[in-house]
Amino acid sequence: MRRKPFPWHITVFLAPAVIVYTVFMIYPMLASLKFSLYQTVEEGRQVFVGLGNYAKLLTDPIWNEPFWNAFWNNVVFFVIHMTLQNPIGLFLAVLLAANIRGAWIYRTIIFTPTILSVVLIGFAWKLILSPTWGIWFPLLDRLGLGDNEVAIALLGNESSALITLSLISVWQNIGIPMMLFLAALIRIPHELIEAAQVDGAGSWRIFWRIQFPLIVPTVGIVAILTFIGNFNAFDLIYATQGALAGPDFSTDIMGTFFFRTFFGFQLRPGDPNMGATVAGMMLLIILAGVLLYLYGWQRRMEEVQF
């Protein structure tokens, strides 16, 4: 028996992608995780401390206060996206799927902010909401909120900054759920909806009885994509509020906390080990979400389908 020759062509096709991906994504990720298990003493000497850094992050008041602050802010950020961005995105998708003339124009327009850099969007909104520019203030006056201090400085107020930034992010990213829902809605056979219309069902009933049940898998995909995106967000906060995520850290989320920990801020020097630890926690949070989605949601979906 002659042995089959080694399949060189498979290696040649696969190797470049696998090498680039391994060297620049998987290896640094593992190196970062390993780094989170060490502490730097003196000039660059690394000492293994096990899960010590994680314990420090969760229990030492210097660390756990900003950590939980960033975590809960991030939860608020995520909840606002789930309750506003995704339902409104779904609503817009249903409207766009209703077979009206010019739907593609609306679709193109509504998706535009999504392709623009968060830096530009954040800054544009910052200008519009600025008390110095005569746009937001006259509008408030007309609404009878002319002397409401919180409303005047939406981004400068601890109680309103995080919600305002979340809404800006919703405004920008709504195109993604809209497109994903639209793609799912378009795949529903026309005959199904026409038959229901002949039977006298209204749009509301058609949505809840036919369209929604058929796009439930997409609801799960949108939810997990929102989760990953939100717990990894950084640009918007950094661009509008700076690395300090002001006022008084009220808009600090995991991404900005990671950045500050790694690079330092004001008088505090950066700490790569603790930075890697924060990244490790973010990885844990995101993996928990992904596993919950894969095992809790997608498996149930399969059971329903068969």
Add this chain to the structure above:
Amino acid sequence: MRHRWARLLRTAGIHAALLAYSALVLFPILLVLMNSFKDQMAIFGEPLAPPTPETFSVAGYLTLFDVANFGRYFLNSLIVTAVSLVLIVLLGAMAGWALAEYRFRLNTFMALYLALGIMVPIRLGTVGILRLMADWNLVNTLAALIFVYTAMGLPLSVFILSRFFAQLPPDFKDAARIDGASEYRIFTLVLPLVRPALGTVAAISMIPVWNDLWFPLILAPSEETKTIVLGAQVFLGQFLNDWQAVLAALSLAMIPAVLLYMLFSKQLIRGLTAGAVK
């Protein structure tokens, strides 16, 4: 008769809702573009008015070209995005082809290994990436960004393209094999058949690369390697009080993205939907 009226009313309602939302989307963008062509007085005096011959001014744009190197930033973004996209599409197509076409022992493992990167954000490896780039003297080079973005884009590219390759009919490939074509030759023959998919992958990979702030800020913040997003960010921070310049910078940074979007919106939308089918 009543039925027709109800239908008409419903269509009108849908248009009204979509028009209202489109206005909410366009308002901030048009406001910035419009005011970037006005003088300082008019920006504050009549923010909602379009520029008139009396208020028209391009002083902001002139400041921009005087103090910031926007041409350079733009070129850097263009180089990084273009090279990354070519690598993402080419390496992704090769790997996607291998996974779709050949049965080998590590096939499933490789597919899962590469798919991991779809779910896990590459940003979480930043500490490791920065050390690696420092060790290899790649900090403040465009190459560092290109490598990172290629690694970031490959997982989705391999995933989408392998699904497209798997859908190709086998007759064509078998005929080529019988004619004695090598596997490499067959790959060059099938590549044009998935051209729409290649465009799709390029379009959806482009947005996060072009718009990224994180990696330029961390890996390549030098004046020579700034991308347009980082350049705009730094400029906006320094010229906070020069509204003409700030509005001009915002507009100038938006325009290339909008142009690219108009060129590729068909592929982009197809890509979003193709990626979601799973």
